[in-house]
Amino acid sequence: MPVTLEVKNHVAYVTLNRPEAMNSLDPESIADLAEIWARVRTDPDIRVAVLTGAGEKSFCTGTDMKKAPPPTECMAATYLREGQPLLPHMKMWKPIIAAINGYAVGGGLEIALACDMRIASSNAKFGLTEVKVASLAGLNGTQALPRAVPQAVAMKMLLTGEMISAEEALRYGLVSDVVEPSALADLARTYAEKIASAAPLSVQATKQAAVLGKDMPLEHGILYSHLLWGVLRDTEDRKEGFKAFGERRTPEFRGA
Numbered sequence: 001m002p003v004t005l006e007v008k009n010h011v012a013y014v015t016l017n018r019p020e021a022m023n024s025l026d027p028e029s030i031a032d033l034a035e036i037w038a039r040v041r042t043d044p045d046i047r048v049a050v051l052t053g054a055g056e057k058s059f060c061t062g063t064d065m066k067k068a069p070p071p072t073e074c075m076a077a078t079y080l081r082e083g084q085p086l087l088p089h090m091k092m093w094k095p096i097i098a099a100i101n102g103y104a105v106g107g108g109l110e111i112a113l114a115c116d117m118r119i120a121s122s123n124a125k126f127g128l129t130e131v132k133v134a135s136l137a138g139l140n141g142t143q144a145l146p147r148a149v150p151q152a153v154a155m156k157m158l159l160t161g162e163m164i165s166a167e168e169a170l171r172y173g174l175v176s177d178v179v180e181p182s183a184l185a186d187l188a189r190t191y192a193e194k195i196a197s198a199a200p201l202s203v204q205a206t207k208q209a210a211v212l213g214k215d216m217p218l219e220h221g222i223l224y225s226h227l228l229w230g231v232l233r234d235t236e237d238r239k240e241g242f243k244a245f246g247e248r249r250t251p252e253f254r255g256a
């Protein structure tokens with residue numbers, strides 16, 4: 001399978017599984033990913049996802065340039081029907097953690113930018129190299145990178161296609177943690193299980209407030225987050241969370 005899915009303890013582990021091609025995305029991988037994200041979004045047992053690449057060399061190097069099929073219809077038809085094929089499938093309020101285990105290049109970095117948390121191994125490298133192959137970081141790269149790192153760094157990366165190291169990515173805030181390659185999967189699991197142990201509706205509302213609020217004026221964002229707090233106020237899980245605190249026990253959340 002070009003992409004694998006394993007679900008354990010409410011965590012979906014999604015692995016791009018073409019290490020011989022640096023986990024680049026061929027048409028089968030893109031189709032698999034669409035199905036997997038649909039499952040993650042709708043399966044109530046799944047509370048959080050971890051996305052990584054097989055092997056220790058590469059997270060994902062974007063489009064498989066050797067297998068990219070010639071277009072079968074005009075761009076207008078595709079664009080007006082489904083926009084672009086990858087990122088809308090990742091749009092959900094369940095958090096996605098990118099565990100970047102090597103190269104995150106081109107569409108690979110763009111996918112990582114669409115995740116909510118990014119952690120990396122010390123050998124990871126990050127680049128939007130599309131200009132080098134006469135293309136454009138058109139998934140989200142030209143928009144998301146300048147919002148994720150300082151403008152001067154983003155413009156250097158976008159215009160020259162130069163890659164940055166894991167250490168630089170940490171310094172610029174593109175990733176939150178850098179660990180030895182052998183420790184990456186454990187760290188991803190630790191974060192994912194922490195998220196999965198929290199109340200699912202609370203986690204999803206928190207993501208929604210943070211993601212949507214980022215593009216609102218502060219005052220609107222605060223009002224919106226207060227409304228979301230109100231939506232959560234009457235949930236069974238909030239009652240359970242408060243009760244469990246008083247009884248000094250671990251809460252049992254049901255997503256209700």
Ligand SMILES: CC(C)(COP(=O)(O)OP(=O)(O)OC[C@H]1O[C@@H](n2cnc3c(N)ncnc32)[C@H](O)[C@@H]1OP(=O)(O)O)[C@@H](O)C(=O)NCCC(=O)NCCSC(=O)/C(=C/c1ccccc1)CC(=O)O
Nearest residue numbers: 020021022024061062063064065066103106107135138139
């Ligand atoms: C990442 C590298 C610098 C690593 O170099 P290294 O020397 O360590 O390893 P290689 O020998 O180069 O790689 C091993 C093996 O993997 C194959 N490989 C690697 N990446 C790709 C790829 N993207 N497509 C196909 N095959 C790939 C490589 O050919 C080797 O195979 P072998 O010869 O052994 O059979 C280096 O690999 C590298 O620079 N890779 C390319 C990175 C890149 O340019 N990525 C951007 C692709 S374009 C893109 O992602 C786009 C996304 C998009 C935008 C908008 C809308 C949709 C998609 C743009 C687009 O599609 O137009």
